[in-house]
Amino acid sequence: xxxxxxxxxxxxxxxxxxxxxxxxxxxxxxxxxxxxxxxxxxxxxxxxxxxxxxxxxxxxxxxxxxxxxxxxxxxxxxxxxxxxxxxxxxxxxxxxxxxxxxxxxxxxxxxxxxxxxxxxxxxxxxxxxxxxxxxxxxxxxxxxxxxxxxxxxxxxxxxxxxxxxxxxxxxxxxxxxxxxxxxxxxxxxxxxxxxxxxxxxxxxxxxxxxxxxxxxxxxxxxxxxxxxxxxxxxxxxxxxxxxxxxxxxxxxxxxxxxxxxx
Amino acid sequence: xxxxxxxxxxxxxxxxxxxxxxxxxxxxxxxxxxxxxxxxxxxxxxxxxxxxxxxxxxxxxxxxxxxxxxxxxxxxxxxxxxxxxxxxxxxxxxxxxxxxxxxxxxxxxxxxxxxxxxxxxxxxxxxxxxxxxxxxxxxxxxxxxxxxxxxxxxxxxxxxxxxxxxxxxxxxxxxxxxxxxxxxxxxxxxxxxxxxxxxxxxxxxxxxxxxxxxxxxxxxxxxxxxxxxxxxxxxxxxxxxxxxxxxxxxxxxxxxxxxxxxxxxxxxxxxxxxxxxxxxxxxxxxxxxxxxxxxxxxxxxxxxxxxxxxxxxxxxxxxxxxxxxxxxxxxxxxxxxxxxxxxxxxx
Amino acid sequence: xxxxxxxxxxxxxxxxxxxxxxxxxxxxxxxxxxxxxxxxxxxxxxxxxxxxxxxxxxxxxxxxxxxxxxxxxxxxxxxxxxxxxxxxxxxxxxxxxxxxxxxxxxxxxxxxxxxxxxxxxxxxxxxxxxxxxxxxxxxxxxxxxxxxxxxxxxxxxxxxxxxxxxxxxxxxxxxxxxxxxxxxxxxxxxxxxxxxxxxxxxxxxxxxxxxxxxxxxxxxxxxxxxxxxxxxxxxxxxxxxxxxxxxxxxxxxxxxxxxxxxxxxxxxxxx
Numbered sequence: 025x026x027x028x029x030x031x032x033x034x035x036x037x038x039x040x041x042x043x044x045x046x047x048x049x050x051x052x053x054x055x056x057x058x059x060x061x062x063x064x065x066x067x068x069x070x071x072x073x074x075x076x077x078x079x080x081x082x083x084x085x086x087x088x089x090x091x092x093x094x095x096x097x098x099x100x101x102x103x104x105x106x107x108x109x110x111x112x113x114x115x116x117x118x119x120x121x122x123x124x125x126x127x128x129x130x131x132x133x134x135x136x137x138x139x140x141x142x143x144x145x146x147x148x149x150x151x152x153x154x155x156x157x158x159x160x161x162x163x164x165x166x167x168x169x170x171x172x173x174x175x176x177x178x179x180x181x182x183x184x185x186x187x188x189x190x191x192x193x194x195x196x197x198x199x200x201x202x203x204x205x206x207x208x209x210x211x212x213x214x215x216x217x218x219x220x221x222x223x224x225x226x227x228x229x230x231x232x233x234x235x236x237x238x239x240x241x242x243x244x245x246x247x248x249x250x251x252x253x254x255x256x257x258x259x260x261x262x263x264x265x266x267x268x269x270x271x272x273x274x275x276x277x278x279x280x281x282x283x284x285x286x
Numbered sequence: 287x288x289x290x291x292x293x294x295x296x297x298x299x300x301x302x303x304x305x306x307x308x309x310x311x312x313x314x315x316x317x318x319x320x321x322x323x324x325x326x327x328x329x330x331x332x333x334x335x336x337x338x339x340x341x342x343x344x345x346x347x348x349x350x351x352x353x354x355x356x357x358x359x360x361x362x363x364x365x366x367x368x369x370x371x372x373x374x375x376x377x378x379x380x381x382x383x384x385x386x387x388x389x390x391x392x393x394x395x396x397x398x399x400x401x402x403x404x405x406x407x408x409x410x411x412x413x414x415x416x417x418x419x420x421x422x423x424x425x426x427x428x429x430x431x432x433x434x435x436x437x438x439x440x441x442x443x444x445x446x447x448x449x450x451x452x453x454x455x456x457x458x459x460x461x462x463x464x465x466x467x468x469x470x471x472x473x474x475x476x477x478x479x480x481x482x483x484x485x486x487x488x489x490x491x492x493x494x495x496x497x498x499x500x501x502x503x504x505x506x507x508x509x510x511x512x513x514x515x516x517x518x519x520x521x522x523x524x525x526x527x528x529x530x531x532x533x534x535x536x537x538x539x540x541x542x543x544x545x546x547x548x549x550x551x552x553x554x555x556x557x558x559x560x561x562x563x564x565x566x567x568x569x570x571x572x573x574x575x576x577x578x579x580x581x582x583x584x585x586x587x588x589x590x591x592x593x594x595x596x597x598x599x600x601x602x603x604x605x606x607x608x609x610x611x612x613x614x615x616x617x618x619x620x621x622x623x624x625x626x627x628x629x630x631x632x633x
Numbered sequence: 634x635x636x637x638x639x640x641x642x643x644x645x646x647x648x649x650x651x652x653x654x655x656x657x658x659x660x661x662x663x664x665x666x667x668x669x670x671x672x673x674x675x676x677x678x679x680x681x682x683x684x685x686x687x688x689x690x691x692x693x694x695x696x697x698x699x700x701x702x703x704x705x706x707x708x709x710x711x712x713x714x715x716x717x718x719x720x721x722x723x724x725x726x727x728x729x730x731x732x733x734x735x736x737x738x739x740x741x742x743x744x745x746x747x748x749x750x751x752x753x754x755x756x757x758x759x760x761x762x763x764x765x766x767x768x769x770x771x772x773x774x775x776x777x778x779x780x781x782x783x784x785x786x787x788x789x790x791x792x793x794x795x796x797x798x799x800x801x802x803x804x805x806x807x808x809x810x811x812x813x814x815x816x817x818x819x820x821x822x823x824x825x826x827x828x829x830x831x832x833x834x835x836x837x838x839x840x841x842x843x844x845x846x847x848x849x850x851x852x853x854x855x856x857x858x859x860x861x862x863x864x865x866x867x868x869x870x871x872x873x874x875x876x877x878x879x880x881x882x883x884x885x886x887x888x889x890x891x892x893x894x895x896x897x898x899x900x901x902x903x904x
Contacts, residue, residue, distance in 0.1 A: 056826065198668075
């Protein structure tokens with residue numbers, strides 16, 4: 025636990041060093057939110073609601089999911105980097121599991137971004153665009169839980185991408201394709217409400233809607249009562265499945281290092 | 287029978303400053319940095335003069351951050367000098383860059399110019415195109431380097447599979463393919479093993495003696511200097527400290543003797559060293575001794591041999607202390623340079 | 634003439650090297666092209682999915698939007714054949730590789746440009762762009778004539794130069810700052826995000842920014858409105874549709890002067 029906290033601290037601190045990058049990534053998030061909201065404003069035109077979704081719900085969806093995605097930073101290249109420079113062998117002999125240290129680092133980044141990026145970009149967006157308040161205070165709390173579970177799913181996905189570094193030289197392509205799929209199917213680039221039903225049904229069988237779509241719907245009160253627990257269960261299930269796959273890959277991949285090392 | 291040599295490099299009062307941004311700590315400091323960054327001026331090179339003649343092989347040495355890299359970069363046209371003039375083969379490097387660099391070769395020991403994933407020969411072909419080397423010259427040079435640098439067994443291998451020594455040899459060949467008259471070597475032997483180093487030194491000697499190529503050589507390995515250069519220029523804190531022949535430097539400042547003794551029965555510790563020093567100084571008044579613990583019960587004693595003969599010292603030590611073995615040697619160039627860096631010798 | 638020939642042959646030689654080293658990792662190279670294609674296609678897919686519910690955005694229908702997109706992809710595809718070196722210039726400076734270019738008897742900028750061509754990504758972008766262009770131009774029934782074709786070609790070339798000028802300015806800034814990633818992010822990538830949509834949907838300050846400050850609107854918006862014979866919006870005159878090539882050349886010229894000015898202030902990285 026102590027080592028975990030140490031990693032977390034390092035990640036948090038190193039974030040404060042690159043001030044300019046920090047500033048620009050907030051600007052980047054705000055620009056993204058702004059663009060999507062402008063497009064959808066033009067799309068809505070004079071309509072108040074389309075498919076029983078109001079424009080405000082659309083902007084709220086964009087603000088929350090884009091702000092979350094700016095926070096949920098996972099570095100898909102950790103293992104690849106460690107295999108390249110050979111530092112993986114030192115990590116293997118450390119008492120702390122490599123995946124735990126990766127998680128600690130990611131969480132350090134997240135805590136930093138949560139109190140900076142997330143809050144700042146939401147505040148800026150509220151001032152310039154405006155968004156709906158949570159349906160109720162309870163909804164807000166439930167949203168936070170959904171958000172944490174959503175991150176777990178995304179993190180487990182990232183671990184799978186990272187582990188593929190044991191088999192392929194460069195995970196860039198896989199990471200890029202993963203990001204594309206996540207962005208489209210989890211509701212960042214288009215609110216899932218507007219997708220055709222067949223597509224929506226297909227997506228409901230994938231882990232992607234667990235990441236951003238479920239938390240946002242909880243916030244907006246579109247998922248209520250027992251459905252919420254159903255949604256949580258879905259998130260947990262996906263996390264368990266993806267984590268298991270990552271675990272299998274890790275155990276197989278680990279052996280490959282020793283083979284290579286001779 | 288020496289010909290009157292032609293001047294190839296002339297440097298007068300060369301200066302270069304760098305602006306370094308100064309960071310302040312704490313949150314207020316960070317914010318202040320963002321809006322009003324503060325700078326500090328560092329004088330990297332402060333007024334250097336020297337001349338180098340055709341066919342010379344000059345060692346250019348100095349501690350890290352002494353300004354030698356900066357000087358080399360100005361000589362090779364990468365950096366603009368702040369003031370002073372440089373004339374190399376009639377060119378002002380930074381002004382006539384394109385014409386000038388066709389006549390020089392540069393090897394950076396730490397930065398390869400070869401394509402990492404491709405066979406060595408592919409990079410050579412590219413350089414042939416870049417330098418517009420005529421095919422016959424290219425072929426002649428390539429054949430010659432293949433033999434001199436013993437490259438035939440790895441010329442078709444991707445660079446990433448080469449050993450450091452092989453890569454360095456390929457890099458050296460790459461920088462000389464266009465038959466430059468003047469070559470800058472920036473730490474070409476860094477990280478190499480003894481055999482690989484020797485091969486490179488041999489190559490430099492050959493090119494220098496037979497092909498009359500002028501070499502300027504920066505290195506931290508004094509063996510490189512001792513084995514290839516006749517002249518050295520020592521730079522420290524941006525100024526020239528010494529400029530002359532290697533032999534002269536050794537004669538002038540190397541007038542000390544190094545005596546290594548191995549102590550028997552007693553364990554050498556700090557106390558022991560102190561005692562040793564004291565008794566030596568009591569015995570030979572007015573003489574200075576530098577004593578160093580070399581571990582494993584070996585102690586190194588250095589002293590000037592102008593006033594004191596090594597026989598006297600050894601006899602004294604043999605009487606007073608329990609010696610197992612001893613060895614006397616002259617101080618070599620390495621030692622001298624080390625002492626210059628440490629401020630032990632003022633030139 | 635000989636000079637052009639030499640330059641061209643060196644460019645080919647460099648490209649040969651790049652492609653050869655890519656093919657050292659064949660599977661990876663193909664996967665990269667595929668990933669780029671997917672990444673870029675996302676925008677198109679999103680537009681398509683959105684347009685399933687909505688018919689038009691501010692008077693632009695799906696096909697017209699795709700035509701707007703295609704200009705971005707086609708120009709970018711050409712751009713990274715010639716100017717990847719400028720995009721990744723920060724890396725050259727920080728690793729000290731730029732020193733090497735200065736030690737070779739060719740123009741520094743020329744070497745930066747020639748030494749790095751991202752052919753594989755270019756195929757990804759270019760193929761997508763050309764497909765979209767043909768598809769959408771066909772669907773909106775543009776009547777092609779000699780002047781139209783000349784117009785398209787010159788606008789695309791102009792669009793490439795506008796973006797190259799932005800890259801060149803950011804690259805020149807590498808001589809002053811260690812990290813330029815965020816500046817490039819702001820000046821290029823963020824601006825490009827706006828350019829994927831008709832700028833008429835944005836508030837006035839965005840229009841002004843996209844027209845006068847980082848004139849990305851000239852890359853796709855103005856050429857597309859001309860081809861589609863649309864009104865380009867309140868304060869934006871019709872003449873703007875014709876001057877893309879001029880803007881491109883003027884911007885690139887200015888950026889080149891800035892490059893030359895900055896190069897003199899180059900501080901090679903110390904060890």
